Amino acid sequence: MAGFGNSTQSVYSTLRELVENSLDACEDAQCIPKIRITIDSLSSDVLSIRVADNGTGLPYQQVPEAFGRVLYGSKYDQKQKRGTFGLGVTMAILYGQITADSPVFIHTQNSSGPGRIYSLLIDVEKNLPIIENEREKSRSKDGTTVAITLRGDLKRAKERVVEYIRLTTIASPHAVIEFGFDGESTEVVGGWSHKVPDAPVSSKPHPRVADLELLRRMMARSPSTKIHDFLVDSFQQVGTRTATRFLKFVGIDPGLRIESLTRADITSLSLSLRRFDGFGPPDSRCLSPIGEEAFLLSVESLFSNSWMQYSKRSPSEWQGHPFFVEGIIAVGNEFPKGDTPTLYRFANRVPLLYDASDDILTKSVKRLNWKHYGISVPMPVALFIHFGSTKVPYRAAGKQSLAHMKEIETDVTGLIRSLGRSLRKFACRKEQSKRDARKMQEFSEMFKIVTKYGPALAEVEPPSSTTHMVRSLFEVNTDV
Numbered sequence: 001m002a003g004f005g006n007s008t009q010s011v012y013s014t015l016r017e018l019v020e021n022s023l024d025a026c027e028d029a030q031c032i033p034k035i036r037i038t039i040d041s042l043s044s045d046v047l048s049i050r051v052a053d054n055g056t057g058l059p060y061q062q063v064p065e066a067f068g069r070v071l072y073g074s075k076y077d078q079k080q081k082r083g084t085f086g087l088g089v090t091m092a093i094l095y096g097q098i099t100a101d102s103p104v105f106i107h108t109q110n111s112s113g114p115g116r117i118y119s120l121l122i123d124v125e126k127n128l129p130i131i132e133n134e135r136e137k138s139r140s141k142d143g144t145t146v147a148i149t150l151r152g153d154l155k156r157a158k159e160r161v162v163e164y165i166r167l168t169t170i171a172s173p174h175a176v177i178e179f180g181f182d183g184e185s186t187e188v189v190g191g192w193s194h195k196v197p198d199a200p201v202s203s204k205p206h207p208r209v210a211d212l213e214l215l216r217r218m219m220a221r222s223p224s225t226k227i228h229d230f231l232v233d234s235f236q237q238v239g240t241r242t243a244t245r246f247l248k249f250v251g252i253d254p255g256l257r258i259e260s261l262t263r264a265d266i267t268s269l270s271l272s273l274r275r276f277d278g279f280g281p282p283d284s285r286c287l288s289p290i291g292e293e294a295f296l297l298s299v300e301s302l303f304s305n306s307w308m309q310y311s312k313r314s315p316s317e318w319q320g321h322p323f324f325v326e327g328i329i330a331v332g333n334e335f336p337k338g339d340t341p342t343l344y345r346f347a348n349r350v351p352l353l354y355d356a357s358d359d360i361l362t363k364s365v366k367r368l369n370w371k372h373y374g375i376s377v378p379m380p381v382a383l384f385i386h387f388g389s390t391k392v393p394y395r396a397a398g399k400q401s402l403a404h405m406k407e408i409e410t411d412v413t414g415l416i417r418s419l420g421r422s423l424r425k426f427a428c429r430k431e432q433s434k435r436d437a438r439k440m441q442e443f444s445e446m447f448k449i450v451t452k453y454g455p456a457l458a459e460v461e462p463p464s465s466t467t468h469m470v471r472s473l474f475e476v477n478t479d480v
Ligand SMILES: Nc1ncnc2c1ncn2[C@@H]1O[C@H](COP(=O)(O)OP(=O)(O)O)[C@@H](O)[C@H]1O
Pocket: 017, 021, 022, 025, 053, 055, 056, 057, 058, 066, 067, 072, 073, 074, 075, 082, 083, 084, 085, 086, 087, 088, 089, 090, 143, 144
C-alpha cells in the first residue's frame, strides 16, 4: 500500500486522494471549488476523513465501479489532471477497509438525476464493489461528499495536513478550502484568485506514448479499420501524409486492416512509433500551468515576501508527453535561512510533501552552487516549482517524488538557473544600495561639519538642514 506507510502518511494520502478528485471534478464543472474537509477522531487511533465538493458529481450508476474497483478510471483522455488513471481513491478506501473494517460513504448528485447515498466495500479477491447500503437523497447542489474511516494518528498528522491544504491553494489559487478537526471551529484558506483557470484541452495521445498495451487497447476498439486510417484517427500529429511515410518506414501495407495484423506487426509498430522522427511535438494546449499572475498572487497571499520573481520554460516533451515547468523564487522572513533555497514542489497542481530527497527537483536545486546566485550568507529564500504534464513520472505508486528523466532535468535546471540569476541581481542591488547608504552616511557626517564651519568662515548664514541636499546629491532610494 504505497503512500500509506505510517499513521501520519496514511492520513495525508487519504486526504490527498479525496481532494485531488474534488478539484478535478470542479475543474470539469468549470466552477470555483468550494471544498469542505472535516477530520474527526473516532477513537485514539481511528479517524474519519470527510471531503465535500461542489464539482460535477457522478452519475449514480457509476459510483460502485468508480469507488469499489481498483484501477477504474473514467478519465482516459490526454490532458493535465491531478488523478492518475484510477489508482487513487480506491487505495484509500482499501486502506480504510483493511485497517478500520469500515465501508466508504459516498453522497453524490450530478446533472443526470437525483442525489444518492452509498456505503461500499471492495471485494479484494474479485476486485468488485460490495454495496452495503444505497438510497436516494438529494443535495442542495450538485457535488460529491466522500467519507473514509481509517486507522491514523490525527495529532501527529495535523501539521502535515494543514501544510498540504495551505499549499494546495498555491497550486489552485481559486480554490476555497474550509477545514476543521474534531468538531472545533473551522478555518478557511484560499480563494486568492477569483478566476477559474482555462480548462486544459483534451487531446488524442501522441504516437510516441503508444506502448504495446495502449496500442492493443486502442486497436481493439476498431478492428476492421485500415491501419493508415487508424493512425490518423487515433493519434495527434499524424495526418494522412505522415501516416503514409510512417507505414513506409515500418514496412506495413497502409491498406491492411487492424484485425489482420500479426503480433509481430503490432510489436514492430509500437517500437517504430517511438523511433520515427517525423511526428511533430505533442500539443501543449492540454497543459494547465498556474501562470505568472495567479502563482505570484497565491505565494504572496500565503507568505509575506519582501521580493519574488516568476519564471517559466516553454513546453517541452518527455517520451511523447508534453510538459512544462514554472516557478517562483521568493525572499521573506517566513522562510528558514539557509545556503540553498527551501523547496516547495508541485506536480499537476498537487503539492508533494514526502520523499523530497529522491526527487529530481530537489536534486536539481541542491546541485547548483547558490553562492554564485547571491546566497553568500544564509538567506531566507524559497523556491516554488510546478511541473505539469499529461503524465507525471512519479518514482513510485505513492506519488511523492519525480523520477529522473533527462528532458525534464534539463528544463528544471534551466528554470532554476534563470530564477537564480534573478536572485543574484536582487542580492547585488541590495548590496549596492547598502553600500550607497553607507557612503551617504559618511558623506553626510563630513558635510555637516563643512556646513557648520564653512558659513562661519565665510560669514554667511548656515543652511537650516542638509539632509535633502545629501539625498539629492546621491540620488539613492534609502528605503531599499
Ligand atoms: N469528488 C468526485 N467528484 C466526481 N467524480 C469523482 C469524485 N471522486 C471520484 N470520482 C470519480 O471516480 C473515479 C475514480 O477515482 P480515482 O480512483 O481517484 O481515479 P482518478 O482520480 O485517477 O481518475 C474518477 O475518475 C472520477 O470519475
